[in-house]
Amino acid sequence: MKSVLVVEDNPVNLALMEQLMLMKGYEVRSAEDAAAALREIRARLPDLVMMDLQLPGTDGFALTRMLREDPALADLCIVAVSAYAMRTDEERALAAGCDGFVPKPVDLQHLSRVIEDCLARRQAVGLATSATPRQGGA
Ligand code: MN
Numbered sequence: 001m002k003s004v005l006v007v008e009d010n011p012v013n014l015a016l017m018e019q020l021m022l023m024k025g026y027e028v029r030s031a032e033d034a035a036a037a038l039r040e041i042r043a044r045l046p047d048l049v050m051m052d053l054q055l056p057g058t059d060g061f062a063l064t065r066m067l068r069e070d071p072a073l074a075d076l077c078i079v080a081v082s083a084y085a086m087r088t089d090e091e092r093a094l095a096a097g098c099d100g101f102v103p104k105p106v107d108l109q110h111l112s113r114v115i116e117d118c119l120a121r122r123q124a125v126g127l128a129t130s131a132t133p134r135q136g137g138a
Pocket of ligand 1: 054
């Protein structure tokens with residue numbers, strides 16, 4: 001089972017995102033700020049982080065940059081989630097090291113597509129650096 005850490009400070013948005021990720025079959029954990037997110041990630045590395053960009057204190061952009069500085073987290077998928085569906089937010093999120101961007105209110109189909117793209121891309125990076133190449137599927 002894949003695991004996700006939902007980083008979100010708004011309880012209503014957190015409950016919604018937790019429901020969506022449970023529906024997608026993920027084991028779900030949550031963090032309401034950057035410090036809690038770092039604790040959770042260091043305690044047990046998830047496959048995926050859903051990153052709210054607007055957080056109190058250290059925001060999602062800065063937290064993503066911190067995570068990307070750690071080579072041990074190279075396989076970690078980070079998908080940005082933002083209330084401001086602005087072009088600049090998406091560009092800033094990707095520049096900070098996010099793999100994808102989902103605007104709020106979250107559309108489940110769009111969310112699923114972004115997550116699948118991110119997981120596939122990270123897996124490809126992992127395979128490229130791994131000693132055992134994967135066989136192509138028929
Ligand atoms: Mn927020």
